[in-house]
Amino acid sequence: VSREQKFWGWGEPGAGPALPDHAAGELRERLGVSGEVVLSPVALAEVRLRAPVLAAGLRAALEGAVGTEHVRDDREVRVLRAAGKSYLDLLAQRAGECEDAPDVVVAPASHEQAAAVLRACAEHGAAVIPFGGGTSVVGGVAPLRGRFETAVCLDLGRLDAVLDMDERSRLARVGAGLRLPELDHALASHGLRLGHVPQSYEWATVGGCAATRSAGQSSTGFGSFEDLVAAVRCATPVGELATLGAPASAAGPDLRALVLGSEGVLGVITELVLRVRPVAPERRYEAWMLRSFDAGCDALRALAQAEVAPDVARLSDEDETRTTFAFAGEAGIARRVSGAALRALRYRPGCLLIAGWEGDAADIARRRAPAVRVLRSADALPLGRGPGEAWGGARFAGPHLRDALLDRGVLVETLETAATWSGLGALHASVRDALEAALRATPAIVGCHASHLYPDGASLYFTVLARQDPDDPAGQWNAAKRAAGDAIAAAGATITHHHAVGRDHARWLEPEIGALGVELLRGAKLVCDPTGIMNPGKLLPDG
């Protein structure tokens, strides 16, 4: 049996770090919450569900496609497939609001079975919601039905095989439902790994990473997920779409790019050929302090443009730096950095940079040396490996800690964007200001880091903490999100660097890609999915 997350939170029950003891004091002081657990998720039995709507003909066709035991409509599976992991999702799941859960969860074991499921749903008229790791934070797996009565969750968890290894070309053909840790485990026996490590690493599937254009914390060094995809195979309601596994081609537009980021609205990715790389025997994560966010961004730009950026590069702004030190507590970064020392050096408020290299020792030494020269010439203060390794050790902690914060009545959510180096400073200010203005009714902390470096720009990743409005927690966040999204669009930046569009960003797609861009996507959908069963309400704005 495949492992499953809690329906109302991140990870398996009991897994992951707990909120450190001293955090309660920080929450009290900065957000005005007590720091005590004040809210608890409902039990599975209390979750509100509608009876599934599943016509006998469709059920028979689905059972014919995948086998009776893989067509499930019990309470547990429906609740587990009812939502992703955004703050809004967790609010609803914790409250037991699962009325719209999918009517049935169907798990094919092959491309052919997936194709048969799509044909059955097209014939009988049912919405299909592909479900990989279920880690979407933009409503990407919300069981929206469009004009259909029945929502079929297409669970890709059984498409989890390594189908072929071409070690000579460093290519692995794998099932789309394979999770990242399981893939890396399988690759390790060949001395290989994927090198794609998003914060959702523990649960994300390769198909989901492809469908949403995942970036990964090491994207500065190893590229984003789309750079790792040599070829894709999709099932669509009208047939198969497969791209060639050539390393490059000029045979017309790159159709791989039309599949990557298509978020299940054209069809479902069933297999991928992935570019893999040798395991990294060493990893060196270290921290530096920069005098300001502007100075730090200049240093990041110098690193990227000199093509000597570390594999991981992540610069917190002053607010995030302050919060990081405060929440890290004794076990974390703060123990290893003397506040007095930083003050004395006038790096306070400074900006924390995490820089990480992965590879063999000689390779790291060769690549790190020119980066260190850039950082020193930017007047950066080395903090050593301690705080860097602390960050590396806690790189997956965020979503676990979020559950503990929700227990304590805290609004906690993130959003991200990207812009050119020229536009980054103004974007940072305008999104921060928009969030702070929208949340002004309650104490709030808005922090940001720049990461995912490119020669022409970088991403900005905002984390928001605030006292939850107990009367309308969803409305509180929706207002903040709306303000931030509008600020991003007004700045000419992208509405998402790596969280994808899903349901929650659909309103900002047309401002970003234009009316004709939206029509092109609608045209592609009409070709692949003429009856509109695939993931309705996602990616494309309504209407």
Added chain:
Amino acid sequence: VSREQKFWGWGEPGAGPALPDHAAGELRERLGVSGEVVLSPVALAEVRLRAPVLAAGLRAALEGAVGTEHVRDDREVRVLRAAGKSYLDLLAQRAGECEDAPDVVVAPASHEQAAAVLRACAEHGAAVIPFGGGTSVVGGVAPLRGRFETAVCLDLGRLDAVLDMDERSRLARVGAGLRLPELDHALASHGLRLGHVPQSYEWATVGGCAATRSAGQSSTGFGSFEDLVAAVRCATPVGELATLGAPASAAGPDLRALVLGSEGVLGVITELVLRVRPVAPERRYEAWMLRSFDAGCDALRALAQAEVAPDVARLSDEDETRTTFAFAGEAGIARRVSGAALRALRYRPGCLLIAGWEGDAADIARRRAPAVRVLRSADALPLGRGPGEAWGGARFAGPHLRDALLDRGVLVETLETAATWSGLGALHASVRDALEAALRATPAIVGCHASHLYPDGASLYFTVLARQDPDDPAGQWNAAKRAAGDAIAAAGATITHHHAVGRDHARWLEPEIGALGVELLRGAKLVCDPTGIMNPGKLLPDG
């Protein structure tokens, strides 16, 4: 006035290198031709042209769009815009076969003017053939009319401005008709360059490079043209398509990738935002000998997979190496490499590798050292910088020499593909065998080099020399091309790594991208170009 090429060959009259004196002997010995000039192109006045078909209403609309003086239908402009630069094109142009020349050549000076031209052609029903540098070798600018009577050549030569420079983000916004040398000249005043150097560098435009997914001789180091495009702006018959200039985005499929490689069938690229880089103060090109093509490919693979490949990497197979030495003569590589020395070292027949680095001296030294270690461990013999610089100095010579070979009754053409490292050896053999079998009626030389390295594979570039069949030179080449293309498709490789599809590769598109892939492209065309005026007969197979 913009510079123009000879209508029947490459470059301006008299430009470029001549065939070296001793080449006549080689041609006689290996191809059985005399080495004397036996064929000459017709004069412009002798070229056969039909009278232009241009309805008064369309002419008025075009003149309204761009101004009377930029709507031309004189003999010279029509002949100059009648063909690209493939062997088949040159055969026809040299013979004065220009019956199908475009009826009119229209040169807009802005995106808005280009859009107005497309609207006029859509309204009046005329085919539009975008024309940048005119360097297509796949029939990309052939004036095919589809179902229309009139062919309008949309000449982008006046869209040649640098519109905006963002030095901080290293981004340049430029007109699509800007030629690569003019762009690099303009960038040099900012200490910058594009770093994209295809063999067609002297004439290629940035819009053409984007529309055809050009690779460039330095693609191993600097990426192919699509990696250099941050954003595109297109005019289509139904309106504007513009992508955002963010360094990365996950907002749905990357529509930039739908424009890159679209070869004018969706609309015409009018502006691009390009990623530029600092000028390279130093360049170091050097040569090595490998014991065999297989051993050389293993070395290339090791370089690419260790991420220490040179910026330029080009390994000739045994046949191409032999031909290179023979034709280079005293002025070239041979003078600097003693055949006896190579024989003594048992590198004969060996394989010549050109490896090139560009940057500042310290950067070159830092990047070259690990590459040299890989080459030495592959038992490669260093030949020093002489032969490398000889190659660098002659990197644009090929198309010039081709004219001289055509004068001498020689068939000369190239074709290219790409495959994974695992598939490269078999692909090399099967394409070579197919070409040799198809050309068995005449003496022929088939050479190949591997270049454009990726961690998962490389391209193969074949050059064919043969005695021309005087009775049916086009049929002779068509048979060889057909055999090679079928061999490529049968091997599961791409029909083109960087020459694009145009007219000549259209039959192999569906084998490569599948029926649904073709339908997706047709769907995109229907959205952007509902009346089908844009570049009919290109990219998409007929029917």
